[in-house]
Amino acid sequence: xTKRKPKVAVVKFASCDGCQLTLLxxxxxxxxxxxxxxxxxxxxASSRLEPGPYDVTxxxxxxxxxxxxxxxxxxxxxxHYLVTIGACATAxxxxxxxxxxxxxxxxxxxxxxxxYIHSLATSTPIADHVKVDFELRxxxxxxxxxxxxxxxxxxxxxxxxSSECVCQPCKRRGTVCVVVAQGKACLGPVTQAxxxxxxxxxxxxxxxxxxxxxxPNVRAWSDGILDGKSDPGHLANxxxxxxxxxxxxxxxxxRLWQITGRIPEQSPGKVTDGR
Amino acid sequence: MSxxxxxxxxxxxxxxxxxxxxxxxxxRLRGNEIEQVQRKIxxxxxxxxxxxxxxxxxxxxxxxxxxxGICPIAYQMTSVQALESIQGIAIDPGVARLRxxxxxGEWIESHVLHIHLLHAPDFFDCDSAIELAKRFxxxxxxxxxxxxxxxxxxxxxxxxxxxxxNLAIGGYYRLPRREELAALVADFExxxxxxxxxxxWLGGLSFPEFDVPYxxxxxxxxxxxxxxTGEIASSGHSSIAVEDYEKxxxxxxxxxxxxLQARKxxxxxxxxxxxxxxxxxxxxxxxxxxxxxxxxxxxxxxxxNPHKSILARAVETVFAFEEGLxxxxxxAMPSRSRVPYEVRAGEGVSATEAPRGLIFHRYRVDNRGTVxxxxxxxxxxxxxxxxxxxxxxxxxxxxxxxxxxxALDCERLVRTYDPxxxxxxxxxxxxxxxx
Numbered sequence: 001x002t003k004r005k006p007k008v009a010v011v012k013f014a015s016c017d018g019c020q021l022t023l024l025x026x027x028x029x030x031x032x033x034x035x036x037x038x039x040x041x042x043x044x045a046s047s048r049l050e051p052g053p054y055d056v057t058x059x060x061x062x063x064x065x066x067x068x069x070x071x072x073x074x075x076x077x078x079x080h081y082l083v084t085i086g087a088c089a090t091a092x093x094x095x096x097x098x099x100x101x102x103x104x105x106x107x108x109x110x111x112x113x114x115x116y117i118h119s120l121a122t123s124t125p126i127a128d129h130v131k132v133d134f135e136l137r138x139x140x141x142x143x144x145x146x147x148x149x150x151x152x153x154x155x156x157x158x159x160x161x162s163s164e165c166v167c168q169p170c171k172r173r174g175t176v177c178v179v180v181a182q183g184k185a186c187l188g189p190v191t192q193a194x195x196x197x198x199x200x201x202x203x204x205x206x207x208x209x210x211x212x213x214x215x216p217n218v219r220a221w222s223d224g225i226l227d228g229k230s231d232p233g234h235l236a237n238x239x240x241x242x243x244x245x246x247x248x249x250x251x252x253x254x255r256l257w258q259i260t261g262r263i264p265e266q267s268p269g270k271v272t273d274g275r
Numbered sequence: 276m277s278x279x280x281x282x283x284x285x286x287x288x289x290x291x292x293x294x295x296x297x298x299x300x301x302x303r304l305r306g307n308e309i310e311q312v313q314r315k316i317x318x319x320x321x322x323x324x325x326x327x328x329x330x331x332x333x334x335x336x337x338x339x340x341x342x343x344g345i346c347p348i349a350y351q352m353t354s355v356q357a358l359e360s361i362q363g364i365a366i367d368p369g370v371a372r373l374r375x376x377x378x379x380g381e382w383i384e385s386h387v388l389h390i391h392l393l394h395a396p397d398f399f400d401c402d403s404a405i406e407l408a409k410r411f412x413x414x415x416x417x418x419x420x421x422x423x424x425x426x427x428x429x430x431x432x433x434x435x436x437x438x439x440x441n442l443a444i445g446g447y448y449r450l451p452r453r454e455e456l457a458a459l460v461a462d463f464e465x466x467x468x469x470x471x472x473x474x475x476w477l478g479g480l481s482f483p484e485f486d487v488p489y490x491x492x493x494x495x496x497x498x499x500x501x502x503x504t505g506e507i508a509s510s511g512h513s514s515i516a517v518e519d520y521e522k523x524x525x526x527x528x529x530x531x532x533x534x535l536q537a538r539k540x541x542x543x544x545x546x547x548x549x550x551x552x553x554x555x556x557x558x559x560x561x562x563x564x565x566x567x568x569x570x571x572x573x574x575x576x577x578x579x580n581p582h583k584s585i586l587a588r589a590v591e592t593v594f595a596f597e598e599g600l601x602x603x604x605x606x607a608m609p610s611r612s613r614v615p616y617e618v619r620a621g622e623g624v625s626a627t628e629a630p631r632g633l634i635f636h637r638y639r640v641d642n643r644g645t646v647x648x649x650x651x652x653x654x655x656x657x658x659x660x661x662x663x664x665x666x667x668x669x670x671x672x673x674x675x676x677x678x679x680x681x682a683l684d685c686e687r688l689v690r691t692y693d694p695x696x697x698x699x700x701x702x703x704x705x706x707x708x709x710x
Contacts, residue, residue, distance in 0.1 A: 016344040017345060018341075021344045025437065027426075030405075031415070031416070031419075034405040042403075045393075045405070046406075048403065064319040064320075064321070093321075094341050095321040095322065095326070098325075098326065106326070107322075109324060109325035110323075111535075112528040112535075123321075195435070199440050201434070202434045202440055202441045203449035207334075
C-alpha cells in the first residue's frame with residue numbers, strides 16, 4: 001500500500017451549504033485534517049478543483065434538477081466511498097415539501113417567469129439515485145460525527161455513530177423532560193441522536209432535524225402525545241420539516257393530516273402515492 | 276446556429292470557487308467590445324417562499340434558517356421580527372440586547388470565514404486557506420480561533436452555530452445562563468485585540484485600483500451602528516422606512532438565473548448592500564476602536580473600491596467584538612425569556628443587516644397564526660445586478676489580456692462581494708465567448 005494521502009471531495013447539490021460549512025467550522029481540527037487528507041475538490045474552500053477518482057466523496061444536498069442527477073451519476077463512478085452528509089442528501093431536505101405540493105404552483109409563487117426555471121417536481125435523497133456507502137444525519141450534521149466518519153472510512157472501518165434516539169443523550173445531559181414536565185410535543189423519542197439533544201436543553205421540543213431513529217414507532221409517539229391534548233395538525237407540522245420525506249415521518253404525518261381534515265397546501269397528507 | 280456563433284471562441288474555466296452556492300459567469304466579447312455579461316446562477320431553486328405557506332408562524336424561523344448555513348441568524352432574526360410586528364409584540368429591552376449580541380456573533384463568524392478562508396487567498400495567489408496556512412500559519416490559525424469565538428457565542432445563545440434553535444417569537448425559548456455569557460468576556464477581549472491585528476495585516480495588502488460609482492444602501496440608526504433595526508439609508512436619497520422598501524426596490528426575474536435580481540426605482544438602477552455600503556453610510560456610528568482601525572487601514576469614507584471590502588469586513592469584525600464585549604459587560608438579564616401574546620391576523624415586514632447586507636422579509640398570517648404569504652429578499656439578489664455592472668466596468672480594462680487572466684480577475688471581483696448563492700437561490704464557471 002502506498003503512502004499517498006486519501007483523496008477527499010466535498011460536493012453540493014440543493015442545500016444551504018451548512019453541512020459542508022461544518023467542516024470549516026472544525027476550527028481545531030481543520031489544519032490537522034488537511035495534513036492527513038488530500039482535499040482534492042471542495043469548491044466552497046478551494047479554487048483548485050482536481051478531477052476524480054476520489055477515495056471519499058462527501059455529498060451535501062438533494063437532487064432537484066435533471067442536470068444534478070446526471071452529475072451525481074458521474075460522481076458515483078468516480079468515488080470509492082460516497083457518503084451523504086445532512087438531511088437534504090439523506091432524506092430530501094425541507095425542499096422536499098414540494099413533493100407533496102403542486103410544483104407549478106410553487107414555481108409561480110416564487111418566479112415571475114416559471115419558464116426560465118428547470119427543476120424537477122421532487123426533491124429526492126441521493127440514495128434514490130445511486131448506492132450510498134454511509135449516511136450521516138442532521139440539519140446540520142454534527143462536527144465530531146463528521147470527523148469520525150472521515151477518519152473511519154480512511155482507516156477502513158465503519159463509522160461509529162450513535163443509533164440511539166434523542167432521549168438517551170438528553171437524559172445524560174441532565175435536561176428535565178419537556179414532555180413530562182411541560183407537556184410539550186417533542187420528537188425526541190423517534191428521532192436519531194447526534195445533535196447533542198439541544199432543543200429540550202433550550203426549553204423546547206425536538207423538531208426532528210436528525211430524522212427518524214432506527215425502527216421508530218411514530219404512531220405510538222403521536223398517540224401518546226395526542227392522549228394528552230395536542231392538536232394533530234401541530235404534530236403533523238412537527239413531522240413535516242427537514243425530514244418531511246423520510247418514510248417513517250411522512251407516513252405518520254399523512255395519517256395525522258387525515259385526522260385533522262384540514263390539509264395544508266403542501267403536506268404529506270395531500271399525496272395519494274406519496275413516498 | 277448563426278455563423279458568428281459557430282466561429283465563437285469559448286473557454287470554460289471552472290471558477291467561482293470559494294463562494295457559497297453555485298453559479299457561472301458568461302461573457303461574450305466581440306473584438307474589443309463587450310457584448311454581454313451574465314452571471315448565471317444555477318443553484319437549484321428550493322422555493323422557500325412557497326413552502327412557508329401553510330406553516331405555523333412558530334416554525335418560520337426554523338425553516339428560513341435553512342436558506343443559508345453561513346448566515347442563519349440573519350434569516351431567523353428578520354423572520355421573527357416581522358412576525359412580532361404582526362403580533363404587536365414589543366420585546367424586552369434585555370432580550371433586544373441579547374439579540375444584538377447574537378447578531379454580532381454571526382457577523383464575526385461569517386466575516387472571519389470570508390476574510391481568511393475565502394478571500395485572503397486571492398491576495399497571495401493561493402488556491403485556498405489551507406495553502407495560505409503554509410505561508411501564514413499564525414494568521415490562519417488566529418482567524419480560525421476568532422471564528423470559533425463567534426461560533427461559541429452562537430452556541431451559547433442559540434444552542435448551535437449552524438441553524439440555532441433558540442430564537443422565538445417574543446424573545447428566546449430559553450435565556451442564556453449568566454455564567455455561560457460571563458465565560459465569553461475573556462474571549463471577546465482577546466478577540467477585540469486580535470481582530471485589530473487582523474485588520475492591520477490586511478491593511479498592508481496592495482489593492483487593485485478600481486472605483487465604482489456605487490449607490491450605497493444600508494440600514495441606519497441615529498444612535499448606533501445599525502444591525503437589527505433602522506431606517507433604510509442610501510447615498511442617493513434620504514432615508515426611507517422599512518415599510519416602504521417595496522416602493523423603492525423591486526425584484527426582476529432574468530432568464531439566466533434562478534436568483535431574482537433587485538433594482539431600484541425609478542431608473543432601474545443598481546445599488547450596493549453589504550459591509551462596504553454600511554461603513555460608508557454609518558461610519559460615524561462605529562465604535563471607537565473600530566473607527567480608529569478604519570482610519571488606520573484606509574477604509575474610512577470615501578471608499579468605492581470593491582476589492583477593499585475585505586477591509587470593511589475586518590473593521591466590522593473589530594466592531595462586532597467591541598460591541599459584543601460592551602453588551603456582555605453591561606448586560607442586565609431580562610426577567611423573562613419571552614413576551615406572551617394573543618395570535619392575530621395581519622401583515623408585517625422587517626429588515627436587518629445580514630453579514631452580506633440588507634435583508635428584507637414580509638409575511639402575512641391568518642388569525643390562527645398560519646402563514647399565508649412570505650417574501651424574502653436576500654442581500655445577494657440585491658447585489659446581483661451590481662456585480663454584473665462592476666464586471667462590465669472591469670472587462671474593458673482586461674480586454675487585451677488572455678482568457679485565463681480575464682477569468683481570474685473577474686472571479687476575484689465577484690468574490691469580493693462574498694456572494695451567497697444558496698441564499699439567492701456554487702461552483703461558478705466563467706465562460707468567455709469571443710466573436
